[in-house]
Amino acid sequence: MMTIGERENRRIETALFLVSWFTYAYFYQGPDHSTAARFDLIRSLLERHTLWIDGYCGYNTADIVHVGAHYYSVKAPGTSFLGLIPWRILTSLLGPLWARNAPLFWAIATWLTTVFTVSALVACAVVVMYRLAGALGASAGRSASVALIMGFATLLFPYATEMTGEPVAAFCLLTSFYLMVAFEREPGWERALCAGLLAGWAVLCDFPSMMVATALAVYALRKLPRRSDVEAFAAGASAIAAILLAYNWLAFGNPFFLSSMAYELVPGNSQFPEQMHGFVGITYPRLRILWDILVDPQRGLFFCNPVLILAIPGFVYFYRRGEGRAEFALTAFAFAAFVLFNGSFGKSIVSWGGGTATGPRQMTPATPFMVLPLVFLPEAFDVLLAGLGGVSAFVMIMATATNPHFPYEYNNPVRDFAMQHYFRADLSFNRDTYFGGGPVVGDTVAFNLGKLAGLPGPIQLLPLALVWIAAALEIAEDAGRWPNRNRALLGSAVIAVAIAVIFAPPMTAPLSNALLLQPRHGLLGRYYLGCKSSDERPHLQRVDPEIDFARVAEMGAMPFPSCVVWSGSLLAPETGQYHFIIDADDSGWLRIDGRPVIADPGFVNRPVASGIIYLSAGPHRIAVGERNVAGDAAMRLYWWTPGGRRELVPSRVLLPDQPPPNG
Numbered sequence: 001m002m003t004i005g006e007r008e009n010r011r012i013e014t015a016l017f018l019v020s021w022f023t024y025a026y027f028y029q030g031p032d033h034s035t036a037a038r039f040d041l042i043r044s045l046l047e048r049h050t051l052w053i054d055g056y057c058g059y060n061t062a063d064i065v066h067v068g069a070h071y072y073s074v075k076a077p078g079t080s081f082l083g084l085i086p087w088r089i090l091t092s093l094l095g096p097l098w099a100r101n102a103p104l105f106w107a108i109a110t111w112l113t114t115v116f117t118v119s120a121l122v123a124c125a126v127v128v129m130y131r132l133a134g135a136l137g138a139s140a141g142r143s144a145s146v147a148l149i150m151g152f153a154t155l156l157f158p159y160a161t162e163m164t165g166e167p168v169a170a171f172c173l174l175t176s177f178y179l180m181v182a183f184e185r186e187p188g189w190e191r192a193l194c195a196g197l198l199a200g201w202a203v204l205c206d207f208p209s210m211m212v213a214t215a216l217a218v219y220a221l222r223k224l225p226r227r228s229d230v231e232a233f234a235a236g237a238s239a240i241a242a243i244l245l246a247y248n249w250l251a252f253g254n255p256f257f258l259s260s261m262a263y264e265l266v267p268g269n270s271q272f273p274e275q276m277h278g279f280v281g282i283t284y285p286r287l288r289i290l291w292d293i294l295v296d297p298q299r300g301l302f303f304c305n306p307v308l309i310l311a312i313p314g315f316v317y318f319y320r321r322g323e324g325r326a327e328f329a330l331t332a333f334a335f336a337a338f339v340l341f342n343g344s345f346g347k348s349i350v351s352w353g354g355g356t357a358t359g360p361r362q363m364t365p366a367t368p369f370m371v372l373p374l375v376f377l378p379e380a381f382d383v384l385l386a387g388l389g390g391v392s393a394f395v396m397i398m399a400t401a402t403n404p405h406f407p408y409e410y411n412n413p414v415r416d417f418a419m420q421h422y423f424r425a426d427l428s429f430n431r432d433t434y435f436g437g438g439p440v441v442g443d444t445v446a447f448n449l450g451k452l453a454g455l456p457g458p459i460q461l462l463p464l465a466l467v468w469i470a471a472a473l474e475i476a477e478d479a480g481r482w483p484n485r486n487r488a489l490l491g492s493a494v495i496a497v498a499i500a501v502i503f504a505p506p507m508t509a510p511l512s513n514a515l516l517l518q519p520r521h522g523l524l525g526r527y528y529l530g531c532k533s534s535d536e537r538p539h540l541q542r543v544d545p546e547i548d549f550a551r552v553a554e555m556g557a558m559p560f561p562s563c564v565v566w567s568g569s570l571l572a573p574e575t576g577q578y579h580f581i582i583d584a585d586d587s588g589w590l591r592i593d594g595r596p597v598i599a600d601p602g603f604v605n606r607p608v609a610s611g612i613i614y615l616s617a618g619p620h621r622i623a624v625g626e627r628n629v630a631g632d633a634a635m636r637l638y639w640w641t642p643g644g645r646r647e648l649v650p651s652r653v654l655l656p657d658q659p660p661p662n663g
Contacts, residue, residue: 008478009134012144013127015478019471020126020151024119024160026464028111030430030446032405033355035163036061037073039110039434041080042087051251060434065262067252074259077247078204079118079165086116103437107445110434114163122160125171126151129368132178133375135185136324140479142375145385148475150371153392154305155359158404165205166364172202173212173334174368180216180223181327192229195220196236202365204244207258209365211337212330213237219330281351285343289352293342293360297412299349304359304395304414307374307388310381311335314373321376334369338362349408356405358396386498394502398422401448401461401506403430407559409552409632416553425457425509426539429559431529443529443537458509465503469496516542517659523547523566523624524656527556531563531603531627541659545651547624547637555626555633561603563627564635569655570622572615576642580649581610584626585634591623603629619655 029035040056048055052070064071073080090112097105126147133143150156159167176198179191199216202209220233245255252259260280297303315335318328342363345352354361377385395414399406402421406413421429430446431439441447450460472495477488517524527540540556547566549555555564570592572578582588582598584607589600597611626635637649 008480009140011478012140012475013130015471015474016126016130016144016147016151017123019467020160021115021120021123022467023152023464024122024157025115026449027161027400027428028107028114028447029158029162029404029428030107030444031060031110031432031434032162032164033061033063034075035110035114036434037063037075038080038083038163038165039087039113041073041075041077042083042113045080045084046088051247056435060432065259067262067265072251072259072262074262076165076203076205076207076259077244078201078206079163079168081204081243082117082168083113083163086113090116103433103445104440106433106435106437107440107447110163114161118163118167119160121171122151122156122167125156125167125174125368128171128175128178129371132174132181132372135178135182136327136372136375138375141476144475144479145389146371146374148472149307149374149385149389149392150368153307153389153396154367154371155301155361155364155396156367157393157396158358158400159361159364161400161404166361169202169206169209169365170367172198172205173209173216173365176202176213176216177219177330177368180220183223183229184225187225187229189229189232192220192224192232193236196233196238197240198236199233200237200240200244204240206365207260208338208341208362211341212334212366212369215330215333215337219326222326281346282341282344283346285340286347289345289347290339290343292349293352293363294339297414298410299353299357299360299406301360301363301370304399305392307385307392308370310377310385310388311370311373313381314375314377317376317378318373331369331372334366338366356407358399358404358406390498390502397461397502401427403428403446403559405430410557416551417557420553420557423505423509424513424540425460425506427451427457427460427506429529429539458507461503461506465499468499468503472496472499513541517656519543519545519656521545521651522654522656523568523622524659525556525564525566526659527558527562527564529558529562531561531629543656546648546654547635548648549633549635552628552633555628555635558628558633560628560630560633562633563625566622566624567657568622569619569657570615570649571619571653571655572617572641573653574642575615575617577612577614578642579610579612579640581608581638581646582624583608583634583636583638585632586629587627588635588637589625590637593620600625600627603627605629622654 040053040061043056044050044053052072053064054071057064057071063074065074087109091109094105094109129150130143130147133146134140156167156170176195179195183191199213203213217237220230224230224233248257249255263280292299294301295303302309315332342352342360352360374385398418402418406417410417428446428448428451429444431444433445439445441451448460450463473492476491476495522543522545525542525544526538528538539558544566552558580590580597582590587601587604587606588609590598590611592613595613597613598609624637638646639649640646
């Protein structure tokens with residue numbers, strides 16, 4: 001029979017798992033190169049019984065290598081192996097949906113496969129972190145706090161919503177470590193075997209995790225008391241190593257040939273040329289790259305997850321404990337190894353930044369070991385820990401709820417990309433597809449459960465916010481955070497308000513969007529996803545005082561392809577000939593009184609264009625357009641008035657249209 005403390009622990013663990021799994025399952029991100037490569041391998045294995053992915057790749061992923069006569073996924077195969085059974089079951093159950101709505105079939109199949117693999121394992125990792133913190137002497141309250149920080153305030157959050165290998169590796173490494181830390185309390189060769197299996201599977205899902213898996217093997221030699229236990233660990237790790245060696249041999253004819261090594265076989269590789277230097281792109285740590293992966297706003301770990309800055313004093317207190325030096329050494333090694341490893345990539349953000357990503361994606365497997373030092377901070381850090389944890393969670397929910405694949409063209413994508421979309425309730429807007437088809441919900445493929453249920457953008461995250469509040473209050477109560485009723489009421493109110501603040505910005509979108517339409521001078525801008533504005537609803541409407549935009553961040557942070565149409569009236573100050581110039585990225589056009597002054601060139605790059613028109617003094621209908629085909633965007637509209645000089649068309653001569661009632 002369980003004691004009261006054991007029942008409280010069980011309730012905390014249940015709440016941690018359920019709130020984490022529900023949160024990760026709440027979001028479907030749609031495809032990305034990394035995830036598509038893994039689904040391509042799943043389909044190839046099940047449908048064609050091949051390790052090559054010919055016929056599936058090319059149009060949905062660039063993460064491929066060409067070896068011999070075939071194309072292969074460049075990704076470690078473990079995550080694809082993990083998804084084989086769920087994919088088979090789910091696609092069979094969803095079979096009738098295929099004939100009625102193929103795009104929805106692919107979306108639901110890929111979403112649920114992710115939910116029952118990656119999302120479920122990361123939710124388990126949150127529980128494992130709670131147990132590990134307790135095994136190292138932390139209180140239930142601190143253990144739960146650190147577990148929640150790992151689950152919602154680090155890079156694990158957005159990547160727990162995608163079919164990718166790094167979060168699975170994080171779960172495997174953490175759980176392997178925990179099984180050995182708690183081995184004295186619950187000994188048994190079965191636990192050692194599982195620890196070895198998990199250490200091996202981490203490498204099968206993410207090759208760089210070999211660094212920490214090797215450290216875990218050394219730790220097993222020190223921690224496991226009997227030779228039979230060490231042999232069980234080795235047997236588990238060796239079994240998974242055998243799977244990897246067999247995959248390499250069957251795919252590439254060499255058991256020790258990793259898929260990423262194929263980049264070195266292609267002279268003049270134009271897709272990822274940096275992979276041809278050093279060992280598949282790995283050379284030595286560079287200060288500039290270390291700055292980029294840790295501090296710089298574009299991908300910096302401490303910028304995206306500022307709570308992890310506290311890991312530095314956390315390591316100091318961890319070391320000062322005196323006991324657990326082996327655990328300290330492994331934790332510090334895991335943190336340092338991944339930092340130095342990622343600092344050894346080439347200068348391209350595709351390499352060190354993990355491509356279009358939230359933070360330095362390739363450091364995700366080490367996330368549990370970055371969070372673990374927080375366990376050892378004294379109570380004096382509680383307020384700072386809560387504050388930075390809240391800020392980190394706010395950044396992660398913005399990234400996860402909008403699109404965690406930050407484009408390259410933003411120097412500060414948290415502020416200029418994710419925050420813009422989050423504050424105007426433009427959520428889950430990815431339009432890419434895995435295997436063809438069109439939009440799934442509205443004009444997007446990605447969705448959240450609120451969006452799937454038909455909730456308007458401002459309240460799509462409201463159900464998730466309520467779940468967070470309920471779970472947080474349950475965990476706080478079971479952890480004994482409230483010594484009396486008055487403190488319980490105050491603490492509950494603080495928790496509810498703090499979570500409400502994180503989820504509040506999208507709910508204020510109707511007010512903020514209305515304010516954007518208030519200026520009396522300028523043009524009404526209607527911003528669209530996609531390049532055909534006539535049959536789509538704008539994602540953003542606002543009055544822009546002037547057509548003067550230097551970067552895509554200034555133009556609503558719309559992902560390409562996209563377009564903008566500005567409309568209203570132009571007040572010509574005098575009669576005469578007017579010369580207009582458009583300076584655009586990628587192209588622009590101009591119509592006055594329905595006549596094309598600068599023609600629309602279509603889906604091409606035309607940076608500069610000009611046109612001349614004779615205007616009488618007074619108002620004229622004007623429509624200006626910009627199309628972003630790829631990458632960054634910019635748009636400026638200049639004119640020469642009769643007898644004047646070149647200047648931006650000033651706001652004082654522009655009067656905006658009123659937005660139509662239906663948007």
